[in-house]
Amino acid sequence: MRLRGVPLEREPYFFLSYARRDDRKDAFVGRFYEDLVAELDRLGADCGGQMPFRDVERIGLGADWERTLGRAVGNCRAMVALCSPAYVSSLYCGKEWAAFQARLVRYREHTDIDVPALIPVLWTPTRGALPPEITRYQYYEPAMGEEYVERGLMSLLRASPTGGAYRTVLELVARRVHYAADLFRLPRAEGLDLRTVPSPFQGIEPAEPAERTTGHVRVFIAAGVTGRLPRGRQCREYYGPSPLDWTPYHPPVHPTVAHRAQRVIIEEGCTTSLEVVDQSLGSKLDEAMRDNQTSVLLVDAWAAREGPYRNPLSDYDGQNHPVTGVLVPCHDTDGESGDEKLWTDLQQVFRRNWMRRNDPYDPLFQVRVGKDQFEERLARMVVVAQNRLMENAVPRRLPAGPPAPPLPGLTVPAPPPPRTGDQAEPPGPLPPQKDQDDDH
Structure with missing residues (x-):
């Protein structure tokens, strides 16, 4: 639990971890960040006293971005991760995940308490499964709705930033952040150097983006x-x-x-x-x-x-x-x-x-x-x-054609050919730069 009287400086209320490749112009990540801060403010969170961390806002021109990121990940109270295929393939997203996860492990070793402060958000859906390092943390609950699972939060935001589907997920994420950030105080990782932190996603074949219906x-x-x-x-x-x-x-x-x-x-x-x-x-x-x-x-x-x-x-x-x-x-x-x-x-x-x-x-x-x-x-x-x-949409029907041939390898015999007059059935080198080489 939080210790009274302990100074809280340099503790971002939450750290937003995301892959730049998902939103090059920052239109949707930026809007989600602003909406999340506004919702936390509505819940009574002290985001003004401990400003959340988003790299485009908190890393100035000429700053040592690796050191700045390490300091934020090592001291933040919670981390919100916008998970996607691009997130899994990003070296520095993996480093941020691993560094924050290590703080949770240290807290559990000392207190035997699992702090729900690592909050995955399904940003864009995938055709395959997310890595077990992500799915071991709860990123879905029934109240979030099937649309969230099928389309991802960025799609809900793009379709209607004031709509019920997006706002429901936003409010649930805000409550999780508020709960973890206000009730627990994780051990800090002072002097954290992300360059030395291995990504848990390295060597994992990233899941492909879910196919979009081309119209x-x-x-x-x-x-x-x-x-x-x-x-x-x-x-x-x-x-x-x-x-x-x-x-x-x-x-x-x-x-x-x-x-x-x-x-x-x-x-x-x-x-x-x-x-x-x-x-x-x-x-x-x-x-x-x-x-x-x-x-x-x-x-x-x-x-x-x-x-x-x-x-x-x-x-x-x-x-x-x-x-x-x-x-x-x-x-x-x-x-x-x-x-x-x-x-x-x-x-x-x-x-x-x-x-x-x-x-x-x-x-x-x-x-x-x-x-x-x-x-x-x-x-x-x-x-x-x-x-x-x-x-x-009006479903389309394929024109009738000859019977499909039997699938190879099946032991069920193929049906006999139709008799004459019968109608056939239709077929059914340099250090990576965060916003360049890594695309984070």
Whole structure:
């Protein structure tokens, strides 16, 4: 138990251990860290007095990062590990795990108490089993839900950061951290040198990431062109000879918004195609739904107010397309797009959907999306649309064919061939750098 009167300086409330490779831009790890700190604050934890440790926040330019990491792992009260295939293959994630685990072993040897201060979180799922060094610690309980086991916490966060599935797991992790950090005080490992700590994951064949269902996303562009600027628009530099050349952000440089969208969609594990909005938009969206495909409309607010886009977009607004997202980019420094009349006119085009604009619980209609928000909002839109599609997808049947041959090695005899007229049944050198060589 915690000793009264013992100074608590340099004891991070928790240490967040994760693989950088899982989230290069730190969008989801950063959000989880902030949400966890906020939830701990709500539970009454003293995170302000003993700041949690996350390397991007606590390792300054020019600092000895190995020494800083060693000091944090050797003195923190709890460790939250975002487990994934990348985590298992990361040398320094393994070192952090081993160093903290050694502190738990020392505490147990002196007190005969197992402190639940090493808290694994299933960040991304794997196709195979996690190493026994991880699974010996409880990383799942029924209250976390099957979605967590099947998709991992990062996917739940990406799909809906305010949704019940993500918040349930977040709250349970926060309670575990709060319990361990407030009730126990582990022995410190002063002067810990992570370079001398072997990773328990070395030599283990890392589990592969679970296969993601590859879907197809049809992207439809509604944007102006230089040869015919939208009514009221003066700035030509945002447009090109084709709607696919539209660059809505300032300064208007390539890649185009269509290219940026395709890159985001491909990173989400989907294939994609580009089309320009025309009068057949409604039938194309229906076709995509029948083919188990999702769709995204990238809309230029200026061009949407008039033909040839206004009518098909307005028709879309009056129909039900549950797996189609709409994203309207806008840049704050584009003086022309600051005119509120522009957005009032756009509201008239999307009368029905306007009520759910930028709804955190329903992210499929996003307006005035800034340059820095584009990738994150589009990625979330794609994930939510794909999840909805999988819930309502129409199963496909293979065409009937000849009977499958018997499997080799089975002792059960194959059925006799069908008699004439019978119908066949269908077939069923240098030290590794933490953020470079190791990709931690």
